[in-house]
Amino acid sequence: MPTLSKRVQKLQSSGIRVIARMAAKIPNCIKLHIGIPNFFTPEHIKAAGIAAIKNNFTKYTHNSGEELVRRAIAKRINYKFRKMTLKHGSFINFENITVTAGGMGGLSTSITAITDPGDEILIPNPGWPNFYMIPMSQGVKYRFYPLKAKNGFVPQSEDIESKITKKTKVILINTPANPTGAVIPEKIIRQIVKLAQKYNLFILSDESYDDIIFEGTHFSPYALNQKHVIVVRSCSKSYAMTGWRVGYTISSKEIAEKLMELNECQIACVPSMSQMAAKAAIEGSQICVRQMVKSYKKRRDLVVNLLKKYELYGYTPRGAFYILVDISSSGLDSDEFARQFLVKKRVSVAPGSTFGSHANSYVRICFAASEGDISQGIKRLAEFIKHGT
Numbered sequence: 001m002p003t004l005s006k007r008v009q010k011l012q013s014s015g016i017r018v019i020a021r022m023a024a025k026i027p028n029c030i031k032l033h034i035g036i037p038n039f040f041t042p043e044h045i046k047a048a049g050i051a052a053i054k055n056n057f058t059k060y061t062h063n064s065g066e067e068l069v070r071r072a073i074a075k076r077i078n079y080k081f082r083k084m085t086l087k088h089g090s091f092i093n094f095e096n097i098t099v100t101a102g103g104m105g106g107l108s109t110s111i112t113a114i115t116d117p118g119d120e121i122l123i124p125n126p127g128w129p130n131f132y133m134i135p136m137s138q139g140v141k142y143r144f145y146p147l148k149a150k151n152g153f154v155p156q157s158e159d160i161e162s163k164i165t166k167k168t169k170v171i172l173i174n175t176p177a178n179p180t181g182a183v184i185p186e187k188i189i190r191q192i193v194k195l196a197q198k199y200n201l202f203i204l205s206d207e208s209y210d211d212i213i214f215e216g217t218h219f220s221p222y223a224l225n226q227k228h229v230i231v232v233r234s235c236s237k238s239y240a241m242t243g244w245r246v247g248y249t250i251s252s253k254e255i256a257e258k259l260m261e262l263n264e265c266q267i268a269c270v271p272s273m274s275q276m277a278a279k280a281a282i283e284g285s286q287i288c289v290r291q292m293v294k295s296y297k298k299r300r301d302l303v304v305n306l307l308k309k310y311e312l313y314g315y316t317p318r319g320a321f322y323i324l325v326d327i328s329s330s331g332l333d334s335d336e337f338a339r340q341f342l343v344k345k346r347v348s349v350a351p352g353s354t355f356g357s358h359a360n361s362y363v364r365i366c367f368a369a370s371e372g373d374i375s376q377g378i379k380r381l382a383e384f385i386k387h388g389t
């Protein structure tokens, strides 16, 4: 057989998926490893997808996404961030929007659009595994910048600056963040934008969890600079739509045209019926989002209280639905810990190592699960850390 691409040979499934495959074979397993909301897609969104199919809206759309969908997205963002947009004049037009195959599609096409093989992209450590898997699959180099527990896992611009080389082309930031739940404050976003301007770099801002914030407010670097910044967003988490595969980017029109061409040669377009479901989600009442966020906040508080009770508390996530828990006192590395914990206690968590070396002594819990599963899962986690059984 001819050899596969050297780049692709190096690719490996993330530790999240490895645990997912093991967990699928374990009966009655409590699943806290993966970021899937335990809500169903709201009825009005499903109805719009079904109506699209019934009305034969089942063909290719514009490569950038159906214009009506992009208009709905632009309108929602201008409304949602009206204080930010009014203050900074960063109004968004439908031509700044590209509908992508989830946030993942947005990240992937954006990285293709702004890098050449050999260029470097700076990514957070700890950070979501796709942040290194995507550049790796494209022959783009990645370098980690540290997120430190003592800073609440919020990036510091001096830590990013110290990693910039002549090859650096992109700084990737993620707010609210997976796997830490950290939200980057405006002050630090401003510093990162200044860095990007100083070194003439792009900022790729993954804001897939922008709706899921418990304290503080979301601030996007796009408000400050529309030429250097590409924003990646998603319907997956906000509207419990992970399987519909709809996300979008916000960028300059020049970049949006290139993203359109990349969509053309990679996916043609996001499935037409999914686009219509997303339009209903974005145009419709946002009460469903508020209800889900309220419920995630309740679960976040439950997790924090349980970790305090079992003396495992480290910090409080301010957004998304993840938390890192320090397991160093177990004496196991995070991969071994996640495997043994799953087999012995039937609870799946994501090993920290998959998010980068700075999370080696942690596991990630996703609290988009039921309160019962969270309580039982953390009880077993505490027992396992203490007694290994």
Ligand SMILES: Cc1ncc(COP(=O)(O)O)c(C=O)c1O
Residues within 6 Å of the ligand: 035, 101, 102, 103, 104, 105, 128, 174, 177, 178, 206, 208, 233, 234, 235, 236, 237, 242, 246, 247
């Ligand atoms: C940080 C982050 N960005 C992007 C995504 C992409 O999600 P999707 O492709 O479903 O929109 C995820 C999914 O877990 C994520 O955690």
